[in-house]
Amino acid sequence: MAGQVQRQTGVALWRQIADRIRQAISAGAYDETGMVPPETVLALQFGVNRHTVRSALAALAQEGIVRAVQGRGTLIERKERLNFPITRRTRFTTGIGEQAREMRGLLLSHSEEKADAEVARWLKLREGEPVIRMETVRKADGRPVSCATAWFPARRFAGLPDAYKRTESITKAFAELGLADYVRATTEITASHADDADIAALELTPGAIVLITKAMNTDLEGIPVQYAISRFSADRVQFTIEN
Amino acid sequence: MAGQVQRQTGVALWRQIADRIRQAISAGAYDETGMVPPETVLALQFGVNRHTVRSALAALAQEGIVRAVQGRGTLIERKERLNFPITRRTRFTTGIGEQAREMRGLLLSHSEEKADAEVARWLKLREGEPVIRMETVRKADGRPVSCATAWFPARRFAGLPDAYKRTESITKAFAELGLADYVRATTEITASHADDADIAALELTPGAIVLITKAMNTDLEGIPVQYAISRFSADRVQFTIEN
């Protein structure tokens, strides 16, 4: 963990340091001891005052990632960065399945609406054709991993929101409606700062980074069945593309 | 662009606002006028003082995204994002080629060294075997798009840095050394705040976001020929994965 923090960027040093330590933890940098280095050592490493390090550690403690014990040190409570493979067979639950005990997809809201230009383009519909929109949050072991807005052709998938609410899985909901299999056709990936909706849905703090995917799934005949914009906490997730 | 900014989170209000405006610009929110709303309007929208908005706009002006003209308003200068497809045949030059007139890869430095554990794992070498390391910056129409550190098996690709310096392309450099074709095997994608090296190499400002890829290319027999860590300006680039 080399490299210095940056001053006068509008991002407080304690927040930059918190982000770096969080990342180091999830990269397994402190696995041998199960503890973060002492505050004085971190202060030296980052070239800041011990109090600044303490602010960073306090923020991580607030997130439940570390726990300070007077006299002993600062213990690591939790260390995750989920790996998310993107392939033709990308599925949220099975993709992350082995890395977490429990995986849930929660339906926040849904509605039927007319496809705007963008949705129509991705789903290969005409503008104005009916689509189902679903807002979802996906959680691994109770921790929000991503929030998504997904669109589906309404004529083909009436009843999808109900099935999703029951099964908490797109794959299973599709299966209930007679679509046994589907494949990931296209994924676009960008990154940005979290906006208010992200901060609320993913339990982030302002200034956090989100990875954003725009993905289109098709059935086995290449007909689009889903278009989704998903937003992932960059601290908790990475993507892997295997070609 | 509704929603309020958040206070006392370690991220300065002016930076949150700059991020939001940058995003709104790239989403085309102000395409009709080609201008950002007046400072007083933005201040009202975000619920902050006009001076805070001015700090945000100053940061965006520094990035070259807007330009303030006294008496008229704040004009939008730039709102583009290069698309970078990731496939088995991912190549920097041909991938972005159509979206820019000129595409160059510049060799900053190179050296021969012994593979550390990570490089050895990716290139399927034994730790300590000789590898060539190259630091490069890739530019589209003179604008830095990414900087990369790449490793190659030294025994197989002696002379690669020279060939790259001449051709400004990995594909062509490989070809000169007798490797006619290669494929992208694996790509990992994460995101983070830009560090000092990124800021210098990519001409960014502190607080900017970088998309980070760790990629491995193999020859047609599946033998690794390159491992590279590339850092892209998130404001200028997006990735597309076609499956």
Next chain:
DNA sequence: TTTAAATGTCTATTGATATAGACAACTATA
């Protein structure tokens, strides 16, 4: 039991961030 090493708490000071208000300077247009 002592001691070293770690976190916890307090005071004080400096610089960055944010607000508030007033007014100057410039642009486009009525």
Next chain:
DNA sequence: TATAGTTGTCTATATCAATAGACATTTAAA
């Protein structure tokens, strides 16, 4: 040529972020 609307600059004040140092408290090991 006024005038409304916009950005630019200045002063002043309050709060947050960061540094600095001193010392208390707790833990684990010598």
